[in-house]
Amino acid sequence: MLGVKNIIDIDDLSSEDIKLIMENADSFAEVLERDLKKVPTLRGKTLVNLFFEPSTRTRTSFEIAAKRLSADMINFSASTSSLKKGETIIDTVNTIQSMVVDLLIIRHSDSGVLNFISRNINTPVINAGDGKHQHPTQALLDLYTIKKSFKSFKDLKVALVGDIANSRVARSNARLFKRMGMNVSLVSAPMMLPEDMSYFGADIFYCIDDVIKEVDILYMLRMQFERQQRKYYPSIKEYNRFLSLNTDRFGMMKKGSIVMHPGPVNRGIEISETVMNLETEMPARIKINNQVNNGVAVRMALIYLILISRQENI
Amino acid sequence: MKEKALILNDIDIDRILKRISHEIIEQNKGSNNLVFIGIQKRGIPLAGRIAKNISELENIKLEVGKLDITFYRDDLLKRVKPKVEITDIPFNIDDKDVVLVDDVLFTGRTIRASLDALIDMGRPKTIQLVVLIDRGHRELPIKADYVGKNIPTSLNEFIEVNLAEIDGKDSVKICEKD
Numbered sequence: 001m002l003g004v005k006n007i008i009d010i011d012d013l014s015s016e017d018i019k020l021i022m023e024n025a026d027s028f029a030e031v032l033e034r035d036l037k038k039v040p041t042l043r044g045k046t047l048v049n050l051f052f053e054p055s056t057r058t059r060t061s062f063e064i065a066a067k068r069l070s071a072d073m074i075n076f077s078a079s080t081s082s083l084k085k086g087e088t089i090i091d092t093v094n095t096i097q098s099m100v101v102d103l104l105i106i107r108h109s110d111s112g113v114l115n116f117i118s119r120n121i122n123t124p125v126i127n128a129g130d131g132k133h134q135h136p137t138q139a140l141l142d143l144y145t146i147k148k149s150f151k152s153f154k155d156l157k158v159a160l161v162g163d164i165a166n167s168r169v170a171r172s173n174a175r176l177f178k179r180m181g182m183n184v185s186l187v188s189a190p191m192m193l194p195e196d197m198s199y200f201g202a203d204i205f206y207c208i209d210d211v212i213k214e215v216d217i218l219y220m221l222r223m224q225f226e227r228q229q230r231k232y233y234p235s236i237k238e239y240n241r242f243l244s245l246n247t248d249r250f251g252m253m254k255k256g257s258i259v260m261h262p263g264p265v266n267r268g269i270e271i272s273e274t275v276m277n278l279e280t281e282m283p284a285r286i287k288i289n290n291q292v293n294n295g296v297a298v299r300m301a302l303i304y305l306i307l308i309s310r311q312e313n314i
Numbered sequence: 315m316k317e318k319a320l321i322l323n324d325i326d327i328d329r330i331l332k333r334i335s336h337e338i339i340e341q342n343k344g345s346n347n348l349v350f351i352g353i354q355k356r357g358i359p360l361a362g363r364i365a366k367n368i369s370e371l372e373n374i375k376l377e378v379g380k381l382d383i384t385f386y387r388d389d390l391l392k393r394v395k396p397k398v399e400i401t402d403i404p405f406n407i408d409d410k411d412v413v414l415v416d417d418v419l420f421t422g423r424t425i426r427a428s429l430d431a432l433i434d435m436g437r438p439k440t441i442q443l444v445v446l447i448d449r450g451h452r453e454l455p456i457k458a459d460y461v462g463k464n465i466p467t468s469l470n471e472f473i474e475v476n477l478a479e480i481d482g483k484d485s486v487k488i489c490e491k492d
Contacts, residue, residue, distance in 0.1 A: 001396045020396055027382065027398035036434045039385035069385075305396060 002309045006125045007302065008114045010136040010172040015179070018143070021301050025144050028304070029297035031068060042071040045102045045307060050093070051128070052078040052108040057263055057292055058128050058137070062105050065299035074101075089113065090120055097121050102307060106130075111168075124306050132166055137302065138262055139172035141295040143180065145287050146217060148294070149258050153180035159211045160202075161187040162221035162243055162270055163232065165194040169262045170221055174200045185211055187243065191232045207242045212252050220245055220261040220270040236269060246272040259286045316490045321465060321473075324484035327446070330462040331360070334444055335367035337460055342411055345372045347439065349407060353416040353428055354382040354399040359479035360446060361415035379403035381414075386427035407436040417475040419445040422456035447473050447486060 002021075003014050013021075031039055047066045049059050059075065066073040076096065087095075089108075096104070105126045106114055111133030118125045129135040143153075150156055158177050164170045164186050174184050184202040186193070193204065205211055212218070223239075233239050240246070245259065253259075259275070265288065267273050279286040322330070339345055345368050352361030358380050365376040382399040414428055425443060432441060446462040451469065465473065465488065474487045 024396075024398050027384075027400050030401050031385065034435060039434070040430070041385040041387075301398075304398070308396065 002305045005306070005310065006114075006118045006127075007136050007306070008118060008125065008127045008130075009134050010139050010176045013136070018140070018176075018180075021140055021298065021305065022144055022147055024301040024305065025294070025297045028068075028300040029294070031300070032293070032297055038068055038070060040070045041304065042066070042069040042307060045071040046100070047071050047073045047103045047105065047303065048096055048101045049073060049075045049128075050096065050104055050106045051076065052089075052106070052113075053129070055107055055128070057295070058107065061292070061295045062126075062128065062299055062303075065296050065303055068296070069300055069303060071102075071303070089117065093117050093121055097123050102310075103303065124310055126302065126306070129168055131168065133168050133171065135168040135172050135262075137295070137299055138169050139176040140302070141291060141298040142173055142219070142260060142262070143176055144298050145260065145291050145294045146177075146258075148290075149256075149284070149287070150216065153177075153182055156182040156216045157185070157211075157214055158182050158217040158219055159185045159187050159205075159208075159215045160219045160221060161208055161245075163192045163224050164188045164200075164221065165192050165232075166224035167221045171199065173219065174202055178202075182217075185215075187211055189233060189242065208245070208249060209252075212249050213254060215253065216257050218245065218253065218257065218259050220259065220265075222262060222264065223266050223269050225266075239269060244270060244272060245275055247274050250275050250278070257285070259288070260291060261288050263288060263292065315492060317474075318471070318488045318490050320485060320487050321447075322463065322484075322486040324478070327462075327484045327486070330446065331363050332367055334460045334462065335364050335371065338364070338413060338442070338444070339368060339372065341442075341459070345369075345374055345376065347409075347411045348413055349377045349379065349405060349410045350413045350415060351379040351381050351403060351407075351428075351432070353414065353424060354380060354401075355480060356417040356475050356477050357381075357415045359477045360417060360444070361413070362479075364413070364415065364444065377405045379405065381428060381431060383424060383427040383431055386431045388423060388427070401431075403435060407432065407438045409437070409439050412438040412441045413444060414441055415444045417446050417477075418473050419443075419448045419456075419458050419461075420451055422452045422454035425456050426454050446475060449473050 002017050004012050063073050104123050105128050107128040108130050111131035114127045114130045160170050177184050186202045187205045187208050350361040350365040352358035361378050365378045369376045380402045382401045384398045442459040444460040445458045448461045448464045449467045470491050474489050476485045478484050
């Protein structure tokens with residue numbers, strides 16, 4: 001049973017919770033390989049995707065996860081809602097809660113909105129990304145992807161590369177990876193490093209070449225243009241020189257190492273066109289589409305565990 | 315929990331499984347079209363042993379799958395089981411004679427869930443049910459095709475099945491709840 005009602009911050013989960021989620025994900029992944037990819041487990045349960053910020057993969061991933069478990073999923077997007085008419089967030093959430101839903105999946109551009117919402121309602125909440133703060137389900141699906149590629153997490157060398165300051169993925173992932181015993185490094189430019197460096201507790205490098213030969217996992221972060229109010233990097237050429245993954249650099253990576261990216265990839269910025277196109281040829285090395293697939297299994301496991309844990313408390 | 319009686323020991327279980335293996339061959343007039351599926355957990359070693367018996371008798375290779383029925387339970391949110399075991403059926407069950415194996419037949423709800431799960435995976439020619447113990451108290455119109463032993467029980471009793479592959483030794487005991 002999960003020790004928490006909501007999943008807002010990756011640090012909320014205990015090591016037992018994480019172990020249970022990882023173990024269950026295998027069983028849910030098996031359902032996704034069947035001809036009929038649907039089981040009746042959560043019939044009659046209603047889930048709401050409440051997205052105050054655009055998203056393709058996370059929203060779709062949660063929707064597919066819910067539907068594979070036979071739960072009803074309602075999509076709510078802020079741009080077409082009464083929020084446009086001036087309704088407050090809490091009123092919107094309360095309205096949705098009054099319609100008796102079992103689980104809310106929320107994304108919002110402001111860090112910390114999820115904490116505020118969860119304190120004011122009874123329905124369990126999963127954070128699908130809040131501002132620069134946290135993206136716990138991404139961290140869990142990434143951990144599951146790593147689990148499938150390596151025997152143990154202990155002492156794996158992982159480098160998070162790119163725009164750390166604006167990345168909720170970097171925050172959730174660095175914390176989770178460290179907790180599982182991995183060595184985490186950050187590769188970035190001074191302008192793209194966050195103020196709260198102690199939160200990461202990681203070594204810092206300024207060029208991808210400093211780590212490329214040693215890493216087991218090269219985790220490329222997306223350039224968050226939408227969150228960059230000022231220009232964080234002088235030019236794409238400069239970025240390419242220090243922080244991009246190209247064919248030469250990919251060739252320097254050690255045997256058995258993997259490349260990850262939370263998507264959507266800015267082709268030619270974080271990862272070159274050529275390396276991106278290698279995925280079909282080398283699915284054991286480049287994991288970007290595999291991460292998406294694992295995302296559905298991990299989210300099915302999470303939805304299942306939250307709803308059954310909830311039932312026991314009533 | 316209080317142990318009331320030892321019903322079967324390892325030799326008894328071995329004899330029962332041999333007898334059932336013969337019955338399955340007889341009933342199906344051979345073994346060419348059989349596949350075996352054990353229900354998590356203790357149906358799996360039982361399915362494996364029966365398949366091994368038959369493959370030795372008939373000199374044939376037989377497939378054995380594992381089924382976890384958590385996804386199909388009707389009482390999921392009442393009898394919570396956080397850890398979902400793996401389902402592993404790496405073969406096609408279409409047009410096969412599927413031999414479904416479980417340790418204890420009680421209310422019939424596990425079997426109902428198993429049938430739903432199997433039917434979602436394909437269209438077997440037949441589904442036949444093997445249970446080591448039938449303890450009665452059915453809540454659904456379900457019966458086993460091959461029964462190891464009928465053990466009438468009261469509702470405050472339960473059957474404890476131990477199998478070497480999981481528990482280190484073979485035995486079936488009848489126990490009483492405190």
